[in-house]
Structures are given as C-alpha cells and as structure tokens.
Amino acid sequence: MKKFVVLVLAFCMLLSLVAVASAESDIVVAYMAKNTVDAFHATLNGAAKEALDALKEDGTIKDWQLYDGLTDPITQVNLIEDAINNGANFVVFLPAEAEGSAPVVKRCADAGIPIVVVNSKTNNTDELANAYVGSNDVEAGEIMANYVIEKLPDGGKYAHMMGIVGNSAQIQRGEGIANVMSKNDKWESVGDFAADWSADKAVQFATDVLTQYGDELKAIICDNDDMSSAVQAYVNSVDRKDIVCIGVDGNAGPLAMVKEGTLGATVLQDGAA
Structure with a gap:
C-alpha cells in the first residue's frame, strides 16, 4: 500500500x-x-x-x-x-x-x-x-485513485464522496482522482457526491448508489477518513466487503480498521507531526 x-x-x-x-x-x-x-x-x-x-x-x-x-x-x-x-x-x-x-x-x-x-x-x-x-491534495487524490486501480485492475464503477464543496482539499483531491481515473477506460464514475466531510451523509449516498448499481459498484473514494471508514463499515454490513473504500487523514479509528483488514486503506496526513 x-x-x-x-x-x-x-x-x-x-x-x-x-x-x-x-x-x-x-x-x-x-x-x-x-x-x-x-x-x-x-x-x-x-x-x-x-x-x-x-x-x-x-x-x-x-x-x-x-x-x-x-x-x-x-x-x-x-x-x-x-x-x-x-x-x-x-x-x-x-x-x-x-x-x-x-x-x-x-x-x-x-x-x-x-x-x-x-x-x-x-x-x-x-x-x-x-x-x-500543508498537504499536496492533488497527490492525495492521485494516490487514492491509483490504489483503487491497483486493487481492482479489472475496473468497474466507482463513487466519489466529497468534502464541503469549495474547500481547497475537496477541489484538489477531486482533481487528483480525476487525473488518474479519467485515463483508465476500465473505470466509470457514477458521480461526485457532496457529503460535506460527513460520515452520515456519505453512508446515505453510498446506500443510494449501491441500490442503484448493485454488483457493478466496485469502489468508493472518499475525501476524508470519517467518510471512508463509515462507508466501509456500511458496505461490510450488507455483505459487500469486496467494495474498496479509501480516504485521507490516517486517523486512529480508520488506521485500526486497516490493520484489522476491514478498511482498504487510508492516505496519511499527520496532523500531529
């Protein structure tokens, strides 16, 4: 990773x-x-x-x-x-x-x-x-997208859960994701969803896209770990552990999930460094 x-x-x-x-x-x-x-x-x-x-x-x-x-x-x-x-x-x-x-x-x-x-x-x-x-957020987005492609080389559909629209991290992480995913014809976006950094909103959007796309949905890329960890827990709970979720921050909870094997990955930005 x-x-x-x-x-x-x-x-x-x-x-x-x-x-x-x-x-x-x-x-x-x-x-x-x-x-x-x-x-x-x-x-x-x-x-x-x-x-x-x-x-x-x-x-x-x-x-x-x-x-x-x-x-x-x-x-x-x-x-x-x-x-x-x-x-x-x-x-x-x-x-x-x-x-x-x-x-x-x-x-x-x-x-x-x-x-x-x-x-x-x-x-x-x-x-x-x-x-x-601060962070290079474009690079963070690119790292997330490359991780998804590395884990699932056969491709599929993916959703992007955004932070608050207008925040530079939201803008630049989205840019990084698009830089990578738009060049890979095996992957198709089902949308960028304004989840506002919120775990609850991200889970609601994930519920909607999973209902709509079913087995075609292969990955959910999130602008932060609050969203990615909550979305991963949700898809795991509905027997879709195959869906790859990743976010940014490297908070203690998501890191523990990565170690347990219940979350795909996190992109670390070390706020205490």
Whole structure:
C-alpha cells in the first residue's frame, strides 16, 4: 500500500517568523481553527496547542487564543475582526473554504498582520499569505485513485464522496482522482457526491448508489477518513466487503480498521507531526 505522509510544519514556520518580530513587539497569536470537532482537526488543534503553549512558556510569544471557525467561512470572517480587536498581531489560519474564507487572508494582509495558512488554501493564499504549510491534495487524490486501480485492475464503477464543496482539499483531491481515473477506460464514475466531510451523509449516498448499481459498484473514494471508514463499515454490513473504500487523514479509528483488514486503506496526513 502506498502511503502519503505530510508533515505539518506550521509552528516551525511560526518560530522563524516571530523571532524577527519579537524584537519589536509582544506577539499575540490568533489560532483560527477550521473546527474543533472532526477527528483530524482535533489532532491538529491539539498539536497546535502544545506548540503554542511551549512558545508562550519560553517567552517567544506573549499569548495566544483559539478561535473556532465552525467550518463556516462567514464565522471565520467575523472572527478575524474579534481577533484583531483582541490584540492579535499574528494569525495561524485553517480555512473553511477556498473562496469564502479568503477575506480573512486579505484582512490580515491589509492590516500588515503576518498570517500562516495551514492545511488547505484560500484562493488568495499564494498571493497574500506569508506562508502556506500543508498537504499536496492533488497527490492525495492521485494516490487514492491509483490504489483503487491497483486493487481492482479489472475496473468497474466507482463513487466519489466529497468534502464541503469549495474547500481547497475537496477541489484538489477531486482533481487528483480525476487525473488518474479519467485515463483508465476500465473505470466509470457514477458521480461526485457532496457529503460535506460527513460520515452520515456519505453512508446515505453510498446506500443510494449501491441500490442503484448493485454488483457493478466496485469502489468508493472518499475525501476524508470519517467518510471512508463509515462507508466501509456500511458496505461490510450488507455483505459487500469486496467494495474498496479509501480516504485521507490516517486517523486512529480508520488506521485500526486497516490493520484489522476491514478498511482498504487510508492516505496519511499527520496532523500531529
């Protein structure tokens, strides 16, 4: 099984940037999470807390505060104003959407506040952010698709369960899947389904496509592990263990399923690295 390992180095980047700024001012960091509930972001947020607490302890930064974006770009746009009003002069930002969350990056750039974008990009990240640290999501999509083809060389029909439409990870993972699958005439897509990173929605879509396509359905590719693990558990429960499911993140639960042989594979991005 191929593996895709991403080292999230946001706080190494933070150290190098604040080392310059700290000579002139006290650093107050706003850590704006995408959310605080899903498994991958809980891991990433936990690693961020440990790193930021250490920076505060050794005096590199004065303080930091977590802002929960609730996976909502409007919430994030409002929260950046709260953060600035609370004295933030450095921002670590995990966007909810590529377009909808872009005003956060512009607001920081306009105010001269350094911003590091982490894990997924806004449309203006490359232009306006001080740095981006995260996965190559196109490659992740390609790895998932290649795994499916490797496991099932005879082909068939497959479904793609997407994250929230408009998030850069959703866009780029879908691009990677299409890059590979569109070149293989043994495989046919039955659709890209807006499951919003949700296990429940992914299972509902999987139920529908399995009902419609039956034995022709051979694989379900998911944009994250919450969806892939739930979908795999569902197809296993209806005696379709032959269906190959794969997702991205490498969370503890899906990794355990892979080891048990009840989930095909996961593409690891290491939120704690």
